[in-house]
Amino acid sequence: MKMECHSYEIGDDDEHQWHMVKEMDFLQGSTFSSKVVVGEDGNMEVDNNGGGIRDDNGDDDLKLKIDTGLKLQVATDFDFVEKPMVNGGVEVMKLHDENPNAKDEMAVLKEEIARKSVENQRLKTLLDQVTSSHQALQMQILTIRQHQHDQNKSIKVHPTETLMNNDGTMKERKKQQMGQFLGPRQAIINIDGDDQRSSNPNLSENYRDDQNSNRNRSRGREDHGAITTKNSMPNNMQRVGSIASATVQAQEAHEVTMRKARVSVRARSEANMISDGCQWRKYGQKMAKGNPWPRAYYRCTMGDSCPVRKQVQRCADDRSVLITTYEGHHNHSLPPEAKPMVSTTTSAASMLIAGSKSSNPMDGLLCPSIFSQPTALPGLPSLATISASAPFPTITLDLTRPHGNNTNMPNVNTNGLGLMGLMQQLLGQVHNNIHGSNEPNREYSNLPLIDPISIAKAALASDPNLASALATTISSIIKGNFDSHNNNNNNNNNSNNNSVHNSGNGSEISMANQIVKDNNPDLSNITEN
DNA sequence: CGGATTTGACCCGCGC
């Protein structure tokens, strides 16, 4: 994991306003800075000044011009210059024309601060939009790559095979073929003749198609008419169409896998639903086999036909544990309070997808060798498990389990035990990364790690009442670790190592506090003691 | 009255 420290400066030269991001990577021990110049056209140009990033030609100065497609309007009417950061980040602004009247100066400064706050809010909103767009684009790229990969594979493996029969058994043929690729349990593909589906990689469209397909399925069998129509084609046309059809199938398979990948979150809660910031509408409830508690079905109502659904059910063994299973990706912008949980489930699902595509080059989808049994994840061994034994690949984030062997870990209360374990695990991971121990299991080295900060945020979002207690506990944990480390290192080297540890533990503290502050602004007065 | 929830019916995939 990359641990970074950022500082941020804004400046203005004759032609452009610029934003300087100074960055230190604690793991690499190097620093570099990037200058982002925002032009009048709203586009950005990134200039890494000798910062260790080299382009293909080996040039140290890598310039990257980004066409954002956004007409960024950056206010340029600030009449001030900036001083370097002093005293731990307190920014001092000084007006060009020194006003002897202190009150006027204060008023002007307040006005500037207010203006900057507004601008900051606007930029935050913009950043949210850009982030959402970025995620959508990533999904599209992923889909297109998979599309290309599967297209090559389809042509190579089944160069002449016709996927349609004249006896109307296309469905069975498809099933068998997908079964060859996926194994019997993974061949959960929606193939109800929806071959008219556009190849547009826009996932939200495909989600809608999927929903419509489901709706059609439940209302009757009218969609089978498409098969009948196709079956009336001559054989040679069917053969030509079969490659395209195979491609569409492969793409559908991937899309459905993306949609069907599930993220399950276990959290202790007495409430019937954990608050994750989204709006949900209940559309069904059923008694599931083997569980005395009903399973409730919800769909997201924050966007038009948002495909995201979730199931909520109490654990059969422990009534206090609420199991929330998310499926799908939101097709709309999210409120800030929803982002922790969504980013967690998204990264977990991405990890599931990435892992499922990784190990076996012959298998574009699930890799049974990894997921045939519940599998602990590297880095978060008791926190997250992957399983494909269920009909859909599922990753489970367990926010309830106590973990670790740190006997110094204080327990806040019974409810907090799981979060304590979680935080301990996260901090342990950060600590290991900083201090270079616990090399990840190579067997899973191709699996991306779940972002621990997102998970921690999700944990806090699931039980915000614990934020305060958690903040105190984190501080004491880190302080304990810090003291312990200081002692050890003082034995090795009494001089010059304070800075090293201060950076390491300081970043842990900052991260932990930031997590808490992000989830509970009321705790913004937490100090790093 | 409109939106949310409840609940019985229905559909589908899967195993036998």
Added chain:
DNA sequence: GCGCGGGTCAAATCCG
């Protein structure tokens, strides 16, 4: 082919 279980729909009902 049949039964089972999971998931969804939609009419009925509830609620603010």
